[in-house]
Amino acid sequence: MVEIKKGMTESEIEEYVNYVLNHMSLEEKVNQMKGKRFIFKVIEDRGVGKRTYDAAGSKRFNIPPFEFTDGPRGVVIPGSTCFPVSMARGASWDLDLEERIGNVIGRETRAHGGNLFGGVCINLLRHPAWGRSQETYGEDPFLIGAFGAALTRGVQKHNVMATAKHYAANSIEKARFKVNVKMDERTLREVYLPHFKRCVEEGCATIMSAYNKFRGKYCGHNDYLLREILKGEWGFRGFVHSDWMDGVKDTVGGVTGGLDVEMPRAKYYKYKKIKNALDKGEITEDMIDGAARRVMRTILNFTTREDTQKYGQDLIGCEEHYKIALEAAEKSMVLIKNDNKIMPLDKNEIKKFAIFGKYASVKNVGDYGSSSVSVKEVSTPLKGIENYLGDSIEIVNCNGKDPVRVKKIAKEVDVSVVVVGLNWRDEGEYIKELKIGGDRDNLSLHDSDIELIKAVASENENCIVVLIGGSAITMEEWKEHVPAILMAWYSGVEGGNALAKILFGDVNPSGKLPFTIPKDPKNLPFFDKNADEIEYGYYHGYTLFDKEGYEPAFAFGYGLSYTSFSYNNLQAKVRDNNVMATVDVKNIGKVAGDEVVQLYIGFEESQIDRPVKLLKGFSRVHLEPHENKTIEIEVPVKNLAWYNPESKVWEIEHIKYTLYMGASSRKRDLLSVQFNI
Numbered sequence: 001m002v003e004i005k006k007g008m009t010e011s012e013i014e015e016y017v018n019y020v021l022n023h024m025s026l027e028e029k030v031n032q033m034k035g036k037r038f039i040f041k042v043i044e045d046r047g048v049g050k051r052t053y054d055a056a057g058s059k060r061f062n063i064p065p066f067e068f069t070d071g072p073r074g075v076v077i078p079g080s081t082c083f084p085v086s087m088a089r090g091a092s093w094d095l096d097l098e099e100r101i102g103n104v105i106g107r108e109t110r111a112h113g114g115n116l117f118g119g120v121c122i123n124l125l126r127h128p129a130w131g132r133s134q135e136t137y138g139e140d141p142f143l144i145g146a147f148g149a150a151l152t153r154g155v156q157k158h159n160v161m162a163t164a165k166h167y168a169a170n171s172i173e174k175a176r177f178k179v180n181v182k183m184d185e186r187t188l189r190e191v192y193l194p195h196f197k198r199c200v201e202e203g204c205a206t207i208m209s210a211y212n213k214f215r216g217k218y219c220g221h222n223d224y225l226l227r228e229i230l231k232g233e234w235g236f237r238g239f240v241h242s243d244w245m246d247g248v249k250d251t252v253g254g255v256t257g258g259l260d261v262e263m264p265r266a267k268y269y270k271y272k273k274i275k276n277a278l279d280k281g282e283i284t285e286d287m288i289d290g291a292a293r294r295v296m297r298t299i300l301n302f303t304t305r306e307d308t309q310k311y312g313q314d315l316i317g318c319e320e321h322y323k324i325a326l327e328a329a330e331k332s333m334v335l336i337k338n339d340n341k342i343m344p345l346d347k348n349e350i351k352k353f354a355i356f357g358k359y360a361s362v363k364n365v366g367d368y369g370s371s372s373v374s375v376k377e378v379s380t381p382l383k384g385i386e387n388y389l390g391d392s393i394e395i396v397n398c399n400g401k402d403p404v405r406v407k408k409i410a411k412e413v414d415v416s417v418v419v420v421g422l423n424w425r426d427e428g429e430y431i432k433e434l435k436i437g438g439d440r441d442n443l444s445l446h447d448s449d450i451e452l453i454k455a456v457a458s459e460n461e462n463c464i465v466v467l468i469g470g471s472a473i474t475m476e477e478w479k480e481h482v483p484a485i486l487m488a489w490y491s492g493v494e495g496g497n498a499l500a501k502i503l504f505g506d507v508n509p510s511g512k513l514p515f516t517i518p519k520d521p522k523n524l525p526f527f528d529k530n531a532d533e534i535e536y537g538y539y540h541g542y543t544l545f546d547k548e549g550y551e552p553a554f555a556f557g558y559g560l561s562y563t564s565f566s567y568n569n570l571q572a573k574v575r576d577n578n579v580m581a582t583v584d585v586k587n588i589g590k591v592a593g594d595e596v597v598q599l600y601i602g603f604e605e606s607q608i609d610r611p612v613k614l615l616k617g618f619s620r621v622h623l624e625p626h627e628n629k630t631i632e633i634e635v636p637v638k639n640l641a642w643y644n645p646e647s648k649v650w651e652i653e654h655i656k657y658t659l660y661m662g663a664s665s666r667k668r669d670l671l672s673v674q675f676n677i
């Protein structure tokens with residue numbers, strides 16, 4: 001008989017699991033299918049989850065439980081490093097950085113005694129009002145998939161299992177427990193699933209099912225999503241677990257649907273209920289064996305690796321991890337407007353500096369839902385600026401409530417920074433019992449913020465607006481009143497320090513928007529936070545704007561720098577089932593900077609309805625002044641396929657394609673060249 005030992009091969013694990021299944025009682029098998037929290041204290045424990053949630057495992061057979069902790073802003077157990085939210089990280093377009101963040105999360109999970117990280121959140125930002133926008137990476141499936149895969153890689157490198165969630169079509173918060181999402185097959189395959197498939201290909205160990213219904217069936221009961229597509233077509237070998245607050249609605253639905261584990265405790269996967277369903281012939285023993293097999297196989301695959309001991313507590317929130325949080329904040333902020341190059345500020349030319357707004361001096365690192373990372377000390381914008389300037393310049397801080405005081409200060413100072421935006425009351429995971437979170441009712445700033453911006457700008461022409469939030473904020477009412485706007489996101493524990501370095505030019509901003517900011521929200525897809533049923537269309541974000549010819553306020557992929565880049569000599573060659581694209585990018589300004597080179601593909605003379613263009617590659621590059629680099633990006637031809645719902649096959653059209661490369665999704669920022677397949 002095979003015994004559990006370190007370094008087991010896949011076939012040894014399979015053999016052991018076969019042996020175990022032959023010797024386990026039904027009750028022992030059912031024990032693999034549920035979390036172990038007896039008291040349903042999920043509400044108190046959530047978010048600031050004080051410890052891991054354990055599930056499955058068997059002492060008799062020497063199989064450890066899995067120990068779940070959450071994210072994605074960092075590990076939610078107190079003390080962990082709090083990173084900028086995922087949406088900010090999406091704006092960095094830096095996959096190497098995301099993998100290093102995954103590394104930190106993997107390490108801190110292990111130091112807390114966990115072995116499963118449930119924070120690879122890759123739902124698609126269909127509409128910016130979605131309350132949990134901050135937990136994902138943007139509006140584009142290719143971008144989200146690349147980031148989800150990078151986080152998975154980083155976490156799993158530390159032999160910690162990663163969960164990709166919430167599978168699938170989960171893009172409305174308040175209605176998440178009831179909404180039935182409908183869509184046609186192409187929309188499902190081409191828009192809402194590719195990022196999940198990408199994470200499965202990356203080897204992500206587990207999948208969390210979503211709360212919502214898909215085509216009339218709860219995602220946790222959805223045999224089409226779970227059995228047919230995920231486990232069948234994609235060959236996923238890990239296990240599926242439910243979301244927390246009744247992600248399973250009944251025993252038979254969950255088991256037949258292909259949901260392997262009910263978390264965080266058994267309500268419907270209790271032994272008696274399973275036994276009863278078996279006796280009635282509503283479920284089969286094969287289904288139970290299948291679920292138990294997946295769970296044990298996955299746990300053993302990770303826990304029998306050579307290096308799995310608990311890491312030392314000193315790793316949690318250590319200096320090295322904070323440095324990565326700082327780097328992430330620096331690389332993710334997006335410079336949206338910078339008229340007359342008012343930024344970077346020159347500290348030698350400033351005597352008096354004012355910082356306004358309710359978020360200038362408070363901790364505001366995101367919502368208080370399941371992704372909340374509790375940290376005591378945060379570098380707020382004010383602290384970051386004080387830290388940076390020391391005593392060299394007089395800094396006035398004003399929350400902005402008294403308009404007379406606001407105007408008086410604004411008049412007296414050389415530069416005004418206004419920090420406004422959103423917090424956990426405006427957007428976030430919706431928890432009814434705690435009266436927090438939910439979707440946004442409108443996409444603009446609060447009236448009081450708009451008044452504050454206008455008041456400051458009317459007295460001080462050097463007015464910089466710093467926006468805090470997790471997705472698109474519309475700016476039409478005030479953007480012409482100010483020379484500079486910086487999207488700073490919920491920027492994590494080092495956010496204020498990063499902000500100061502950007503304002504004063506120690507860091508050159510390089511983030512690019514991972515979503516479209518509309519001028520008019522009416523151009524966005526229909527959104528109803530209370531919907532019982534909704535149809536998701538094929539187009540949203542930039543594909544919708546491109547198709548309909550809508551002019552966005554700021555386009556997907558857009559962001560300014562303190563330097564300028566020129567693009568030349570775009571070329572495309574098709575070789576060995578790959579499109580090889582090259583372009584020369586030159587830094588034509590005076591300071592060094594990072595540029596995010598984007599690659600889109602357009603489909604000319606297509607016989608079917610296809611987007612004007614789709615993101616199919618990107619590369620972040622550092623360039624010194626006058627430096628020129630040839631950027632090469634390879635796109636596998638298979639990535640240009642469309643899903644034919646009739647033949648159920650991904651098909652490549654033999655047509656003319658346009659390759660676009662450049663600085664954003666705006667036509668005027670892109671060079672283009674055509675090629676044929």
Ligand code: BGC
Nearest residue numbers: 046047070118243244245370
């Ligand atoms: C959230 C999940 C989270 C879980 C556990 C749920 O309500 O939707 O994203 O992983 O709680 O914290």
